Structures are given as C-alpha cells and as structure tokens.
Amino acid sequence: MKPEKVVGQNIPHDSARGHVSGESLYVDDTPFAQGELLVDFFGSSVAHGRIKKLDLEAAKNIPGVIALYTYRDLGGHNQFGPILQDEVLLVEEIAEFIGHPIVVIAAESRKAIQKAKAAIRIEMEELPPVFTIEEARRKGQFIFKTRIIERGDVEKAFAEAEHTLEGTFYNNGQEHFYLESQAAIAYPGEHDTLTVHSSTQHPSEVQAVIAEVLGLGCHQVVVETRRMGGAFGGKECQATHPAVMASLVALKTKRPARICLSVDDDMKTTGKRHAFHNEYKVAFTKDGLITGMDVHLYSNGGAANDLSTAVMGRAICHAENAYYIPNVRIQGSICKTNLPPNTAFRGFGGPQGMANMENIIEEIAQFLGKDAYDIRVLNCYGTDDRNITPYGQTVENNHLPEIFQKLEARADYKNRLAQIEKFNGESPLYLKGISLTPIKFGISFNTKFLNQASALVNIYLDGTVQVSTGATEMGQGVNTKIRQIVAEELCLPVEAVRMMATSTEKNNNTSATAASSGSDLNGSAAADACRKLKARLVECAAGHLMSDHPDVDSVEWDETGIWDRRDPKNRLSFQQLVKLAHLDRVSLGERGFYATPGLSFDWEHRDPQTGKITAYGRPFLYFTTGCACSEVLIDRFTGDVKVVRSDLLMDIGRPINPGIDRGQIAGAFIQGMGWVTTEDLRYSDTGDLLTHSPTTYKIPNIQDVPEVFNIDWIDNPDNTVNLRRSKAVGEPPLMLALSVWTAVKHALSFVSNGDIVKLNLPATNEEVLTRLTDYANQGKLETGKIMDSV
Secondary structure, three states: OOOOOOOOOOOOOOOHHHHHHOOOOOHHHOOOOOOOEEEEEEEOOOOOEEEEEEEOHHHHOOOOEEEEEOHHHOOOOOEEOOOOOOEEOOOOOEEOOOOOEEEEEEEOOHHHHHHHHHHOEEEEEEOOOOOOHHHHHHHOOEEEEEEEEEEOOHHHHHHOOOEEEEEEEEEOOEOOOOOOOOEEEEEEEHHHEEEEEEOOOOHHHHHHHHHHHHOOOHHHEEEEEOOOOOOOOOOOOOOHHHHHHHHHHHHHHOOOEEEEOOHHHHHHHOOOEOOEEEEEEEEEOOOOOEEEEEEEEEEEEEOOOOOHHHHHHHHHHOOOOOEOOOEEEEEEEEEEOOOOOOOOOOOOOHHHHHHHHHHHHHHHHHHHOOOHHHHHHHHEOOOOOOOEOOOOOEOOOOOHHHHHHHHHHHOOHHHHHHHHHHHHHHOOOEEEEEEEEEEEEEEOOOOHHHOEEEEEEEEOOOOOEEEEEOOOOOOOOHHHHHHHHHHHHOOOOHHHEEEOOEEOOOOOOOOOOOOOOHHHHHHHHHHHHHHHHHHHHHHHHHHHHOOOOOOHHHEEEEOOEEEEOOEEEEEEOHHHHHHHHHHOOOOOEEEEEEEOOOOEEEEEEEOOOOOOEEEEEEOOOEEEEEEEEEEEEEEOOOOOEEEEEEEEEEEOEOOOOHHHHHHHHHHHHHHHHHHHOOOOOOEOOOOOEOOOOOOOOOOOOHHHOOOEEEEEEOOOOOOOOOHHHEOOOOOHHHHHHHHHHHHHHHHHHHHOOOOOOOOOEOOOHHHHHHHHHHHHOOOOHHHHHHHHOO
C-alpha cells in the first residue's frame, strides 16, 4: 500500500490566508459574551518589599469595578511551578519583582480598571533587592543545586597543556516580543466548571495550574488553544498566570472574564531569555586542538525557578557545542534575583552554552594567530571516532564534517577572508569580519517523561477527517505538517483533513509544544492513530472485496482508491469504504500514542571509574546540525554593525514541508541575529525594565536581513529513528546566528593591537564602539592612521 506523496511537498501554511486577510482569530479577537468582564492586576512598584498595609475600599467603590481579589480568595494553593513549587501567583507578604501581582481587578471597562489601580492604597517596606548574577553569587542566592557533567581528567589536561586560556563571558537575555501578548478568556459553566481559551504553548499545564490554584479538579477545567500570535517559549509556562486570573474572576462572579495584557505590561512583568555569566578555562595544543575545558555557567533565574533548572540543564548539555573535548568539566548554577522569573526561549539554554564555546574558539584562534575556521574543523565531532558527548551519547550519522566542507566552498570562505584582510588594511572608515560556525542541537526534552504525545483522528462518513493533538500552533506550521502526515497515511488530499483547536478535553496530560519536538511527537501520535484505523479499514475492505476468501495482504490502497490486487477493476473509494465500515460497526475514530524510544538520562549518575557524580545517558533521540558563514561590516566611528551576507547549510533530514522549514530557518536565524546584535535589555537601578517597547528595544527589521542570504540543506535520508526521516528545525537555526557575533569579534581582532578581543553579547553599536574606543585609546600606529584620515 503505497500512499500518495503529500509529505515533502510545499503545502501552504493552513492559516496563511487567514493571517493575510485578517480572518485568523486570536484570543482577544473573540467577540465579547453577555456580561463579560475585563481583568487586570495591580502589581508591586518595588522589586523587593514587604506589604505593611493594603487598602482596597476606595477602589471597590469605583463605578464599573465588580470585584478585587487577593491571595485570600484563591481557594487552592498560591504556590506553584512546573518543576519546583516556588512561585507565588499573588503576593501574600513579600513582593519579589516589580509588577509582582498583588490584586486581581475585575471591571466592566478598562477605564474603571485604571481608576481602580490608582485608588488602591498600599504601604510597603522596601527590602534590599538583587538584580545581577554577580550580586546573587556574592550573597549566595541560588535556585536549586549546581549540576555537573564531567569526563576524563581535567586537572591532568591542564597540568600537561601546551597552552591555556581563561576568562569570563557575559551574554544578556532577550525579550520574546511575540505579536500577541499574554491573553485568556474564561467561561464559567455549571457545577463550578470552566472553559478557558488561552494563548499558551501548554494547555495541560494551564489546566493543572488553574485547578491547583483555585481548588478545583482538573476534570472541571477545559483549556483550548486555537493559535498563538507568536510565543517563542514565552507562553510555555507564563501563560498560566493570566489564565488563572481570568478563571478566578469567572469562578467567583459566574461571568465570562477576559484578560489581555498591554505590550508594555507584558514586557515589564514576564520573564525573558536567561542572561548568563560564565567562567571558563581551556587547554589546547599549538595546533589548536582542545585537550581540556573547565566551564562554570551562571544564569540569572529571576525571582522563582519557572523553567530555569531545565534551561540550565540544556545549556550544560550544549556547552561543548559541536566539538569533541576528551577532558571536560561543565557546571551550571542558577542565581536568584529580583526580576520576573526568567523562562523558556527558543533554543532553551542551548544558545547560551554554545555562545560561550564559540567565544572560546575565537580566543584560541586569536591567541595562536590562526584562522578560527581551522580550529573549528580540527575539533569538530568525528563520524567514526571522537564522537561521544561529555554525557556519553554517541553523535550518530554525523554530517558536520561534510557540512563544514561544503559550506566553506559554497560561501567562498577562504577567498573572502583574504579579501577582508586586504580591505581592513586599507579602509580608514570600515572594518569587516567573517566567521563560519557550527551547531549541534539535541532533539527531545531533557526530561524523559515529557517525550510523549497523543492524538485523536476521527473519520466521517463523507470521507473527511478531523485531527486533534496536543500540539499548539504558534505560527511555526506544526498543524500543517501533521495535516500532511495524516493525509499521506490515509492517502487523502490535504483538503480532506482538518486540524482542530488543541483542547485538554480531546488530548489529556500533554507536554508543551516546545524543544523543537512538536511535529516529531504529535505527528508520530497522529500517524499511529491513522495506522490503527487503516488496519481496521483494510480488514473491512478485504471482507467486501473478497467475500469468499478475505486476504488483507492482497488489499492495495493509494490515492485512487482501495482494491484487490488480483482484481484491480473492483475498486472502492475511500468514502465508500468508510460507509461500509460504519455499516459493519467498525470504529472510525482512533487515539494514537507515541513515546520517544531509547531515551535514558541521569543527572546523578556515579561514574564507575572515578566515583564522581555526573550527568550521563542519552537525553536526545538525534541531533540537528548545521553551519553558517556570516560577514559583517562595521563603521569604525559609530560601531554600527551591518550583516552583509549569511550562508546557511543544515542537515534537517528529509523535510516534511520544505517551505515551512525554510521559513523556520530564516526566522530563527534573524531572531538569533537580534539576540547577538541589537536586542539589549536594560534595567534601572531599582529594577524597572527600561526597554519595554519597540522604541527602546530593537528587534531586527527588514533592513537588517543580510543583503545576501542563502539557505540550503543537504540531502540526508539517514535519520531513520524519526518520523518520515525528518529532523526538527524550530530552534537549531537560531544558534547559527552566533556566526554574526563571532564575525564581529573577528573584525575587531584587526584593530586590537594583538590583544585577544573581549566582546560581550549582544554586540550592540555601543558595545562595539566601546571596544573600538578602548583600542584607539591605546595609541597604536594603526589607530593613529585612522584618526588622521578623518
């Protein structure tokens, strides 16, 4: 039974027309219901403080204000969290960040809400706040314990090293900047039930937290998600907070309740990508071969854990990026500060771990006076040996050496490098830099039990199909891919398959759509359901096509119909077969399930040789890999950075939808480019976020896209462990943008007077200009020539 080839085709995104025409509905587009209330919250004005007095009487008497609620009104547990139960939804006594919710406001108009906020009288005793990683380390404020991966003899590697380097590296966080802010609508039902429409990546978690905080059972709460206007990880856990607030109001008032944060409030009060401050030491030979590395990663977790422990876990597992290091120690600690709890963001710690590694590679190259590309190729994971990660997983079917070689040729790297060296020696106004960097990104959740998914496939008597999964659509095209998978499994045109809104009523206890695994997990579950349905339908077809001697092995099925290969003229259409099955009382609905095989990972493994506790196992089903070559142009007098060309080459297996995957690669790269160049989170001395709008927080715009932007992938059928031999593509390309940052570092090496360039991330104009000014102030001849030419 050979299915029609739907997988692998450029089927348009199922919401493409709706997005362009405005027909796509988001949570806040939903028409208002009779008696619906608006919900908002009053938050702390200080980053760390104790409530001494809270007076709500004046606010309660404002016309249009229906109710004000504090933690005393919750009915369940005020403390919750996806990993550690350490987050307080509504402040009881101690506020731990600016905007920490204290009072939930329900009103009939936004004007009434604003008046209520102004009328609330609160007296707070300010407590000493902590905002930075350095402060938290000095005060010993940490979340959870330090985790470690260790292999080989690190001390011996450094004792015998030909060369060593050590230093610190800082990278800032990043705002998600999704177009649709946090939003939810809660509809009350009979018997204290709630139906909640939430803009969330994780409906099951929203359901569980609503039930937990409000004192309900999960069976009383249904959460539905049609789509999100972007998320990037920011709605994996933090969509729970507004959903609980709306649900609280709906439960108490028995009226529908809607919350939709303003962009400013969303940016001010929600978590970001974690900032990291890393200490590193590396041992290497005169040729640049790394023999040992000792790294301690420190992240800014904010006021509560949220997903910080998981983010740090992935950062640790990606701290060596694409390089084999025989002797390595990687530690990770999370610092507790008085900022909103930081959370998931595309890449989920991988970018921070890899950025540190690529910084080390650049510094080795500058120390030795060699081309960083050669250092990278020398240390790259091998195909037959030197292919075991520090945590013991084999990098199977490794195409990185091939990708390095192909991209170096396609991008004309060596010739352009020579041209750049000549240009920088002659141009008094500009600097150029070029860099070719790899990525190796593990696909699966680091936590084993999260790697499971279910799907519900219903076939109707007219031959059309509805599919429900736990995947949530945030623009990435997961629904389109699953639609293609189902259509191909059942040999149907994609038009016959409809993806339904994600609902906890249809698929229970689901994992978040995250970790680049949405299509892998949910597509596999949908395929499982289809195969069960097909098995029943084939048996039914055999009974009708071969009434004398039914033989399922003789049934053929493709896009033209179903028939007995011994009598091809006697055919049934799919619709005819479905009707016959219904008459025969054959079930036309099926639940599919998938659990990622072969995963085993232990953070507390005891090494049998050394006796040391280290993380060990196989946390990932496979790795998505790739390389990027980027060239930058820097204005020597303003520090302005322009990316003039980027070439991307990846191994994404056999794409389910090449067009969607190309879009994901482009979008992820540009988002990563923003993280490493223009997106700079700035806070006041009191913990206020200063960069909370497009006027002060600069994401890339169309003018920042490289003038030459080439995207391609190799043909690789080797990934037999995954659905249709495809590979995940949502997160990995973001880290290819590190090539832009390393290209800036390479450019600065031409004016650093022989010093190793120290460069923070992001390489904003201010950061670059500071470095240029530092080098100019050293009074070297080259800088003098530049100044004389102005």
